Amino acid sequence: MIMKHRQLGASGLMLSEITYGNWLTHGESVERAAATACVRAALDAGITTFDTADVYAMGAAETVLGEALRGVRRESVEILTKVCNPTGPGPNDRGLSRKHVMESCHASLRRLGTDYVDLYQAHRFDDRTPLDETLIAFDDLVRQGKVRYLGVSEWTAKQIRAALDIGAELGLRSRLVSNQPQYNMLWRVIEPEVVPLSLAEGLGQIAFQPLAQGVLTGKYQPGQAPPPGSRAAGDGRAPRFIARVLGDELLTRVQGLRPIAADAGLSMAQLAIAWTLHRPGVSTALIGASRPDQVTENAAAAGVSLGDDVLRRVDETLGDLVDTDARKTAQMFAVKEGWARG
Structure with missing residues (x-):
């Protein structure tokens, strides 16, 4: 298998169709040696794009990723990270103020062991900071x-x-080229509004959770406890997030995807990832893993072509459990004080 690459929106930056991310894994639920093995498996599979954030494991995820990529030609990989969510107890240890953006970027560069990041992302919207302040800091x-x-x-x-409008009014040279939303067969809330705007303005989608926290792999069975070794059965924050998408009716519908995947010669995970890569405007599908074999399996979804009949059967199987409510954009990971933890 040769990993394909796609342009990130209308920019000239090329990303591998599969991006390896380390939320809830590196520095948290996966030992460092296993994390490094996963990164190596990603590189062996042709993945060149790696996504992390300053808040993941309170910086440890960036450190682990940087160490795992040590020795790899820097120009041969794309490193993506984020800023906004709380990284400390102070009032300025969060948000998109110029102070936090600048300080967080410098801290991320130190942890990652690099002079630059290929894509710097506002992890969530900050309604406490003037948007022009954030955009000018990013442009700087x-x-x-x-x-x-x-x-x-x-x-x-x-x-x-x-x-986009404020950036144009200020005459900033740098403009947004991407959005990183949760996007999968079940959660399609970006389709009514975010996707049309992004297509019109040249923003590519970096789709995270194409497997819906592993639910779309079919490993969670209706009426049964999560299997040992799965994220839902583990420690840390993962079980709390996965619990939001577990339910017998949903899990039963997901099992209905199994024959569709089999007919296509794919695993259920590969079907789910390939489905995401087929959606308009998607530049890359972001996967996570706790074992190297998971990386290898998921990476094989790159370049897979799904026929119209397969896509129709997926929609018919999931039916009214598919969520397309645009009002739910960003709500999945919001908390009461207005800061997302995902």
Whole structure:
């Protein structure tokens, strides 16, 4: 298998169709040696794009990723990270103020062991900071050579539109080129508003959770406890997030995807990832893993072609459990104080 690459939106940056991410794994639920083995498996599979964030395991995820990529030619990989969510107890240890953006970027570069990141993303929208302040800070980082491209994650269409308009009014040289939303067969809330805007304005989608926290792999069975070794049965925060998408009716429908995958010669995980890669505007599908074999299996979804009949059968099987409510954009990971933890 040869990993294919796609342009990130209308930018010139090329990303591997599969991106390896380390939320809830590196520095948290996966030992360092296993994390390094997963990164090596990703590289062996042709994955060149790696996504992390300053808040993942409170910085440890960036450190582990940086160490795992040590010795790899820097120009041969794309490193993506994020800023916004709380990284400390202080009032300025969060958000998109100029202070936090600058300090967080410099800390991320130190942890990652690199002079620059290829894509710097606003992890969530910050309604406490003037948007022009954030955009100017981001533009300055690009001018300084510490950031190559800019993006956002889980922003609504209205928020993206505002950023594009303000950036144009200010005459900033750097504009947003990407959005990183949760997107999979079951969760399609970006389709009514975010996707049309992004297509019109040249933003590519970096789709995370194409497997819906592993639910779309079929390993969680209706009426049964999560299998040993799965994220839902583990420690840390993962079980709390997965519990949101577990339910007997949903799990029963998901099992109905099994013959569709078999007919296509794919595992259920590969079917789910390939489905995401078929959606308009998707530049890459972001996977996570706790074992190297998971990386290898999921990476094989790159370049898979799904016929219209397969896509129709998926929609018929999942039926009314598919969520397309645009009002739910960013809500899946919101908390009461307005800061997302995902």
